[in-house]
Amino acid sequence: MSARARRPGTGNSQTLNECVQVVVRCRPMSNKERSEGYDEVISVYPKRGVIEISNQTDTQKEQRKVFTYDAVYDPGASQTTVYNEVVFPLVSSVLEGYNGCIFAYGQTGTGKTFTMEGIRGNDELVGIIPRSFEQIWLHINRTENFQFLVDVSYLEIYMEELRDLLKPNSKNLEVRESSSGVYVPNLHSVTCKSVEDMMNVMKVGNKNRTVGFTNMNEHSSRSHSIFMIKIEMCDIETNTIKVGKLNLIDLAGSERQSKTGASAERLKEASKINLALSSLGNVISALAENSPHVPYRDSKLTRLLQDSLGGNSKTIMIANVGPSAYNYNETLTTLRYASRAKAIQNQPIKNEDPQDAKLKEYQEEIERLKRLIGSKQHVKVEKPVKIKVVKKPKERREKQHREMAESIQTVGAINDNSLDADAAAAGAGGKEEEESDKENEVEEEVAKTNEQLESERLETAKLAAKLKELESQMVRGGKNLLDTYSERQIELEKKLVEIAERKKREIEMQQKLELQEETTLEIRETVTSLEQEVELKKRKLSKCYAKFLALQQELNDCKFEHNQDLRELEMAQNELVKELKRQLLIIDNFVPVEVKQRLYTQAKYDEEQEEWKFSALPVGNDGTYNTKRPVSHPQRRRPISEYALLEAKSNTSEAGLRFKSENIVSYELEMPCRTTQEYKTPKISASLQAVLAQAMQTGDDIDIVENHTNSIRSRLESIINASANAAAAAAAANAGGSNMNGHATTANGGGGVATANGGVGSRIKSSRIASGIPPSAMDSNRRPPTGRPATTAKKPVSAYPKARGLVTK
Numbered sequence: 001m002s003a004r005a006r007r008p009g010t011g012n013s014q015t016l017n018e019c020v021q022v023v024v025r026c027r028p029m030s031n032k033e034r035s036e037g038y039d040e041v042i043s044v045y046p047k048r049g050v051i052e053i054s055n056q057t058d059t060q061k062e063q064r065k066v067f068t069y070d071a072v073y074d075p076g077a078s079q080t081t082v083y084n085e086v087v088f089p090l091v092s093s094v095l096e097g098y099n100g101c102i103f104a105y106g107q108t109g110t111g112k113t114f115t116m117e118g119i120r121g122n123d124e125l126v127g128i129i130p131r132s133f134e135q136i137w138l139h140i141n142r143t144e145n146f147q148f149l150v151d152v153s154y155l156e157i158y159m160e161e162l163r164d165l166l167k168p169n170s171k172n173l174e175v176r177e178s179s180s181g182v183y184v185p186n187l188h189s190v191t192c193k194s195v196e197d198m199m200n201v202m203k204v205g206n207k208n209r210t211v212g213f214t215n216m217n218e219h220s221s222r223s224h225s226i227f228m229i230k231i232e233m234c235d236i237e238t239n240t241i242k243v244g245k246l247n248l249i250d251l252a253g254s255e256r257q258s259k260t261g262a263s264a265e266r267l268k269e270a271s272k273i274n275l276a277l278s279s280l281g282n283v284i285s286a287l288a289e290n291s292p293h294v295p296y297r298d299s300k301l302t303r304l305l306q307d308s309l310g311g312n313s314k315t316i317m318i319a320n321v322g323p324s325a326y327n328y329n330e331t332l333t334t335l336r337y338a339s340r341a342k343a344i345q346n347q348p349i350k351n352e353d354p355q356d357a358k359l360k361e362y363q364e365e366i367e368r369l370k371r372l373i374g375s376k377q378h379v380k381v382e383k384p385v386k387i388k389v390v391k392k393p394k395e396r397r398e399k400q401h402r403e404m405a406e407s408i409q410t411v412g413a414i415n416d417n418s419l420d421a422d423a424a425a426a427g428a429g430g431k432e433e434e435e436s437d438k439e440n441e442v443e444e445e446v447a448k449t450n451e452q453l454e455s456e457r458l459e460t461a462k463l464a465a466k467l468k469e470l471e472s473q474m475v476r477g478g479k480n481l482l483d484t485y486s487e488r489q490i491e492l493e494k495k496l497v498e499i500a501e502r503k504k505r506e507i508e509m510q511q512k513l514e515l516q517e518e519t520t521l522e523i524r525e526t527v528t529s530l531e532q533e534v535e536l537k538k539r540k541l542s543k544c545y546a547k548f549l550a551l552q553q554e555l556n557d558c559k560f561e562h563n564q565d566l567r568e569l570e571m572a573q574n575e576l577v578k579e580l581k582r583q584l585l586i587i588d589n590f591v592p593v594e595v596k597q598r599l600y601t602q603a604k605y606d607e608e609q610e611e612w613k614f615s616a617l618p619v620g621n622d623g624t625y626n627t628k629r630p631v632s633h634p635q636r637r638r639p640i641s642e643y644a645l646l647e648a649k650s651n652t653s654e655a656g657l658r659f660k661s662e663n664i665v666s667y668e669l670e671m672p673c674r675t676t677q678e679y680k681t682p683k684i685s686a687s688l689q690a691v692l693a694q695a696m697q698t699g700d701d702i703d704i705v706e707n708h709t710n711s712i713r714s715r716l717e718s719i720i721n722a723s724a725n726a727a728a729a730a731a732a733a734n735a736g737g738s739n740m741n742g743h744a745t746t747a748n749g750g751g752g753v754a755t756a757n758g759g760v761g762s763r764i765k766s767s768r769i770a771s772g773i774p775p776s777a778m779d780s781n782r783r784p785p786t787g788r789p790a791t792t793a794k795k796p797v798s799a800y801p802k803a804r805g806l807v808t809k
């Protein structure tokens with residue numbers, strides 16, 4: 001969304017545009033930097049709001065770079081000063097119903113967490129977040145005739161994932177946008193009723209935060225954390241509601257991977273951190289340059305900061321830097337970003353009478369509950385009257401019975417006529433039965449009514465408890481004033497704020513004065529002679545040249561930085577590509593092709609959430625999702641599983657078989673590959689056997705020469721080839737004459753299989769020839785019988801045996 005395309009407010013009153021307030025804080029030299037002998041390259045001028053940075057290693061003359069900000073703080077500035085001068089006014093605005101945002105930006109180890117959270121348990125060193133709690137509750141306790149509802153949430157962005165720090169198990173948090181701004185649905189919020197409540201929430205969240213050790217910081221924040229405070233305020237007299245939202249952000253530090261000793265997981269973390277921070281830098285640049293497109297969607301961080309940068313919030317950027325020469329480049333980058341951020345304009349909005357205020361909801365609910373309880377109490381008063389009406393006949397009946405019995409007794413005494421008395425008693429008994437039925441009915445009715453009454457009483461008690469709970473969530477302002485702060489403290493605080501305001505104005509005036517001085521000097525310079533004019537122009541020229549050099553230097557710095565960023569991005573990209581290849585390798589080798597195909601078709605990219613998602617339903621042939629289980633053809637038999645068929649055949653468990661006609665696919669268990677083998681005796685090739693047999697017969701020793709590089713197998717094959725060739729040569733020689741042994745001799749060109757009557761024999765013969773043994777000494781009976789015809793080899797017989805690694809002894 002463009003910064004200029006503002007959202008319409010919902011009952012909000014708009015104020016004038018306001019720039020992002022940029023403050024630079026320089027931390028002291030660390031012990032490590034001091035011990036390693038690094039120089040300080042930063043000079044801070046708090047009264048002028050100026051920071052100078054000088055490059056000690058720069059050989060060029062233009063070494064100093066000057067930056068101006070809304071306020072600058074040197075290493076000696078206390079946490080209290082920073083809070084009172086910078087944050088106090090912003091939190092006051094939030095308490096008037098504005099959106100406020102404070103974010104700490106800077107290289108790792110420069111004091112972002114120190115500034116935002118500070119050192120726990122040390123009143124002097126506590127940071128912005130706990131101090132803001134104090135301010136908020138002091139205000140609430142001081143404000144009479146107001147009702148407050150304070151909700152807090154705590155989240156972090158780790159590796160581009162939103163995590164709820166108050167409910168670490170909840171996943172998939174997203175950033176959404178509505179007419180009233182960006183928000184995170186399903187983010188857990190806790191209603192707080194005191195500073196202690198808020199401190200507890202912070203402690204719980206911090207425990208769940210991702211921190212790690214790097215070369216630059218022992219407790220480095222590896223994530224961007226956002227502490228959100230929402231204060232709803234209702235004026236009891238006018239019944240108007242205001243909502244103030246305060247976002248307190250501690251960003252993860254930008255870092256050079258080479259310096260932090262990042263490796264593996266840290267490298268991945270660092271690349272994500274740097275990516276988010278560079279997208280924040282891009283957003284700042286785009287807003288500063290009034291670009292029509294602001295890339296808020298490039299990261300989760302920039303999406304969440306959308307309202308704070310170029311939106312409807314009052315924003316303070318605290319740029320943290322270190323003074324050491326070791327971090328010169330990083331400090332310069334931070335100062336440049338901070339300088340650019342000064343140009344960002346916001347349009348703060350007072351959130352008055354919002355539709356989605358929880359306080360409003362609570363008030364309505366409380367009213368409803370009160371009405372409900374009131375009506376129930378009304379009913380309760382009426383019911384006993386009803387019961388009395390019911391009870392009356394019973395009493396009357398009892399009275400009648402008594403009177404009747406008395407009169408019977410009197411009559412009996414006078415007339416002594418028991419029969420009459422019995423008859424009278426019987427008559428009375430009949431009536432009594434009738435009446436007792438009625439009595440039972442009435443009693444039942446009474447019991448029912450009592451039950452109803454009891455359940456209503458319980459319900460009313462429940463409603464009253466709910467009402468009490470709702471009322472307890474809201475805090476009535478103007479209480480405990482004396483408990484928390486004395487009048488003098490309040491006065492002191494007011495004075496502090498006044499001083500801060502004055503200081504701010506002083507800085508502004510000083511900066512204006514310096515600018516004016518520069519221009520008036522130029523105007524005042526009048527020339528009286530030509531020489532003076534030349535001198536003046538020379539001075540102007542050298543000034544311009546110095547500016548040109550400074551700009552050129554800046555350009556070079558930017559190029560250098562850009563190249564460095566590029567290199568780091570390439571490193572990160574290489575890491576990601578490596579990881580991708582690993583995953584693809586796993587998919588290609590372990591996921592069946594059809595499953596892989598299905599997964600690819602099921603994976604869909606969600607443009608809104610910018611991530612890949614799986615649709616759980618399988619995709620049908622027509623590309624639509626199958627919402628029903630596929631059914632079999634109506635006229636065909638259903639396929640039956642192998643197990644069911646077996647069971648049906650065996651006919652033993654007919655009654656017990658439940659799924660016999662179901663198509664249950666039986667999957668074999670996937671067994672791991674075998675890594676051992678059965679022992680098999682080594683195969684000795686026929687040729688080797690023949691050579692050995694021949695050696696046994698002739699008594700020749702065959703030595704295998706060790707330093708020969710060929711394997712035994714290949715050597716033997718060569719021998720076989722050689723002997724085949726020799727046999728072929730002998731056959732050719734015998735072609736016109738007689739066969740020495742009376743057998744036809746063939747040769748096997750393949751060199752491994754003996755020929756009929758002559759294969760191995762010929763080879764042996766050739767061996768003999770080569771070794772000087774006469775062929776006549778050979779016994780044809782010992783030749784192994786074979787049936788394969790031999791082919792004629794043309795190669796000449798190579799020298800035997802030395803060249804083959806076989807030598808006669």
Ligand SMILES: Nc1ncnc2c1ncn2[C@@H]1O[C@H](COP(=O)(O)OP(=O)(O)OP(=O)(O)O)[C@@H](O)[C@H]1O
Pocket residue numbers: 026027028075106107108109110111112113114115217219220221222251252253254320
């Ligand atoms: N103004 C300061 N005065 C004294 N000590 C400071 C100051 N700023 C930072 N420090 C110290 O410097 C160290 C690093 O600070 P801190 O952890 O706040 O850095 P950071 O910027 O949050 O780092 P990261 O981005 O890695 O989380 C801490 O030991 C902290 O106490």
